[in-house]
Amino acid sequence: xxxxxQKGRFGKYGGRYVPETLxxxxxxxxxxxxxxxxxxxxxxxxxxxxxxxxxxxTPLYLAERLTDTLGGARIYxxxxxxxxxxxxxxxxxMGQVLLAHRMGKGRxxxxxxxxxxxxxxxxxxxxxxxxxxxxxxxxxxxxQELNVFRMRLLGARVIPVESGSRxxxxxxxxxxxxxxxxxxxxFYVIGSVVGPHPYPSMVRDFQSVIGREVRAQITAxxxxxxxxxxxCVGGGSNAMGLFYPFIDxxxxxxxxxxxxxxxxxxxHHAATLVAGTPGVLHGAFxxxxxxxxxxxxxxxxVSAGLDYPGVGPEHSYFKExxxxxxxxxxxxxxxxxFRLLSxxxxxxxxxEPAHAIAYLRTLVPTLSRxxxxxxxxxxxxxxxxxHVSRIVQSSIDASSRPADATPRIRQSKFAGTPADKAQGGxx
Amino acid sequence: xxxxxxxxxxxxxxxxxALVPFVVAxxxxxxxxxxxxxxxxxxxxxxxxxxxxxxxxxxxxxxxQRAYQRALAGGVTVRDVIELVGQARSxxxxxxxxxxxxxxxxxxxxxxxDAARHGVDxxxxxxxxxxxxxxxxxxxxxxxxxxxxxxxxxxTDARIRVVxxxxxxxxxxxxxxxxxxxxxxxxxxxxxxxxxxxxxTRVPVCVGFGVSTPVQARRVAEIADGVIVGSAxxxxxxxxxxxxxxxxxxxxxLREAMDAVGARGAGPS
Ligand SMILES: Cc1ncc(COP(=O)(O)O)c(C=O)c1O
Numbered sequence: 047x048x049x050x051x052q053k054g055r056f057g058k059y060g061g062r063y064v065p066e067t068l069x070x071x072x073x074x075x076x077x078x079x080x081x082x083x084x085x086x087x088x089x090x091x092x093x094x095x096x097x098x099x100x101x102x103x104t105p106l107y108l109a110e111r112l113t114d115t116l117g118g119a120r121i122y123x124x125x126x127x128x129x130x131x132x133x134x135x136x137x138x139x140m141g142q143v144l145l146a147h148r149m150g151k152g153r154x155x156x157x158x159x160x161x162x163x164x165x166x167x168x169x170x171x172x173x174x175x176x177x178x179x180x181x182x183x184x185x186x187x188x189x190q191e192l193n194v195f196r197m198r199l200l201g202a203r204v205i206p207v208e209s210g211s212r213x214x215x216x217x218x219x220x221x222x223x224x225x226x227x228x229x230x231x232x233f234y235v236i237g238s239v240v241g242p243h244p245y246p247s248m249v250r251d252f253q254s255v256i257g258r259e260v261r262a263q264i265t266a267x268x269x270x271x272x273x274x275x276x277x278c279v280g281g282g283s284n285a286m287g288l289f290y291p292f293i294d295x296x297x298x299x300x301x302x303x304x305x306x307x308x309x310x311x312x313x314h315h316a317a318t319l320v321a322g323t324p325g326v327l328h329g330a331f332x333x334x335x336x337x338x339x340x341x342x343x344x345x346x347x348v349s350a351g352l353d354y355p356g357v358g359p360e361h362s363y364f365k366e367x368x369x370x371x372x373x374x375x376x377x378x379x380x381x382x383x384f385r386l387l388s389x390x391x392x393x394x395x396x397x398e399p400a401h402a403i404a405y406l407r408t409l410v411p412t413l414s415r416x417x418x419x420x421x422x423x424x425x426x427x428x429x430x431x432x433h434v435s436r437i438v439q440s441s442i443d444a445s446s447r448p449a450d451a452t453p454r455i456r457q458s459k460f461a462g463t464p465a466d467k468a469q470g471g472x473x
Numbered sequence: 474x475x476x477x478x479x480x481x482x483x484x485x486x487x488x489x490x491a492l493v494p495f496v497v498a499x500x501x502x503x504x505x506x507x508x509x510x511x512x513x514x515x516x517x518x519x520x521x522x523x524x525x526x527x528x529x530x531x532x533x534x535x536x537x538q539r540a541y542q543r544a545l546a547g548g549v550t551v552r553d554v555i556e557l558v559g560q561a562r563s564x565x566x567x568x569x570x571x572x573x574x575x576x577x578x579x580x581x582x583x584x585x586x587d588a589a590r591h592g593v594d595x596x597x598x599x600x601x602x603x604x605x606x607x608x609x610x611x612x613x614x615x616x617x618x619x620x621x622x623x624x625x626x627x628x629t630d631a632r633i634r635v636v637x638x639x640x641x642x643x644x645x646x647x648x649x650x651x652x653x654x655x656x657x658x659x660x661x662x663x664x665x666x667x668x669x670x671x672x673x674t675r676v677p678v679c680v681g682f683g684v685s686t687p688v689q690a691r692r693v694a695e696i697a698d699g700v701i702v703g704s705a706x707x708x709x710x711x712x713x714x715x716x717x718x719x720x721x722x723x724x725x726x727l728r729e730a731m732d733a734v735g736a737r738g739a740g741p742s
Pocket of ligand 1: 280352
């Protein structure tokens with residue numbers, strides 16, 4: 047008995063706090079996952095789909111104009127935004143849906159906030175030919191209507207959740223209720239490193255491909271490990287995937303960036319590790335945003351994918367041990383990050399990693415050119431463009447370009463600057 | 474012996490089964506719940522289960538979710554519910570049903586001590602499986618608070634042994650693979666579950682989740698030691714008018730239907 051409990055723990059965090067009905071399903075999942083984790087054919091099949099279908103490995107890109115603009119450490123972007131469906135979420139859904147397929151489950155369910163995990167689950171389900179139902183908060187369906195349409199186009203049923211705050215937390219509640227009811231035939235594809243054991247470990251393992259690639263890529267490029275890893279934290283899966291392969295390298299510092307919303311002091315935010323306290327939600331003991339009586343708080347973030355009052359238990363453990371630091375970035379700063387990356391690099395990030403980009407404006411100027419920072423660019427911003435345009439109306443245009451993004455022409459890596467060329471004179 | 478244990482002993486002697494109504498404390502307000510506790514006992518309840526409101530009740534269907542929301546709108550906390558039990562001085566045992574987080578925030582040890590001191594007899598925590606409950610069981614035993622764990626149709630025999638070993642008072646047999654709610658039909662699996670539990674333990678088994686009508690209550694009373702009726706009662710509290718009188722009337726009907734079993738089924742158990 048003790049070993050079951052111990053296995054699902056990161057220090058004192060984690061565990062399995064779910065209705066008894068689900069315990070046999072979690073036991074089965076744990077056994078099956080453990081078996082397939084060591085199964086060469088399963089791993090080869092997963093690697094095949096990640097490469098040929100999803101587009102792995104993703105590039106590690108030196109963001110030179112962003113580096114120049116911020117004037118400090120060299121910034122590399124891990125381009126998870128270039129994956130099929132536009133976010134890191136597919137790394138996990140390919141793994142879990144392949145597992146569901148092997149386990150003979152004909153139906154998968156998922157929760158989604160930003161819609162990225164829902165789209166990634168619907169995509170994998172379409173590809174493997176499984177039925178797919180996605181629970182989504184009614185509020186998020188408005189914020190992310192493009193993704194609702196994408197999921198439906200992919201053949202998934204999107205079920206609006208009207209209870210509670212009508213966002214991600216409530217979508218997880220509804221997905222858990224569905225799973226309790228249909229547990230014999232249904233596989234629950236959880237979208238982050240949250241939930242009862244074995245989900246936090248399983249999702250971490252599927253996402254760790256991010257950090258493993260970064261390790262190989264950065265070592266090939268600079269012949270050492272980076273000084274900092276920076277990633278946004280909602281439930282924490284892209285951050286965990288980036289961090290995990292480096293946790294035994296103390297010289298690599300890690301920063302998780304949470305959603306500061308209207309400001310942590312206002313109470314309207316989703317900065318769980320920065321401002322929360324430990325408790326039990328959605329199957330795990332971890333940091334939470336809650337009131338003194340243990341009721342879960344409603345959260346706010348401009349980014350639906352970070353708008354969640356919980357966080358993965360392993361992040362709580364990293365916070366406690368000091369292995370990673372966690373900071374918060376406000377909505378306004380995230381929108382600035384969104385614009386900054388778009389205008390310096392021609393990459394429109396999702397609002398979630400825009401928080402990580404925004405944090406670079408604080409971190410990078412304190413470092414020198416000798417330092418290297420790798421940022422997890424977890425997704426692309428197409429899904430957010432409409433939402434952002436509604437918030438900032440017409441304030442994003444060339445005339446409002448911030449001073450730190452003055453249009454300095456990029457140096458060509460291979461042929462010098464255009465000015466050099468002009469002097470040399472083409473024939 | 475606990476009040477719950479004594480209640481089952483008495484019922485066994487009378488060849489009757491326990492009727493355990495459930496309402497959410499503070500739905501629609503604490504004063505109504507106080508009246509309801511007395512009315513339920515009057516109407517023939519053998520124990521009363523009071524729900525502590527929680528914002529994210531994942532084991533509950535829409536009826537109980539709404540009740541929790543109504544209670545939370547009134548700001549009801551664990552402490553309020555414990556104090557309510559203290560004031561109500563119920564003639565029959567009282568069991569609190571709470572999700573784990575409100576108890577964790579209150580402090581598990583302090584919760585057990587305060588609850589027992591105010592006359593709470595047992596606790597059910599739907600999102601705390603028995604093998605995660607070391608802290609609870611350790612704190613509950615010395616103060617005489619019964620720890621009631623759940624078993625479901627999906628539970629394996631190995632699981633039944635783990636849960637039975639940590640259960641006191643009674644075991645909560647979940648009738649359906651699903652969440653709480655009102656149901657037209659109850660699945661056949663209940664009987665099998667109760668039989669599998671009885672092979673392992675002598676702890677009484679009460680069955681709940683979905684039991685909604687006197688006919689269903691009688692059917693469950695034929696196979697289990699007790700019947701838990703929740704959502705059907707909670708739904709009565711949603712209607713305008715004299716809520717407490719309606720609860721009392723409905724519980725009387727449940728009692729009569731169940732006692733028809735006791736009379737008929739009298740004999741060695
Ligand atoms: C692009 C992107 N990044 C990050 C997140 C947050 O999730 P996590 O913290 O699990 O990476 C989401 C969630 O929807 C997302 O879509």
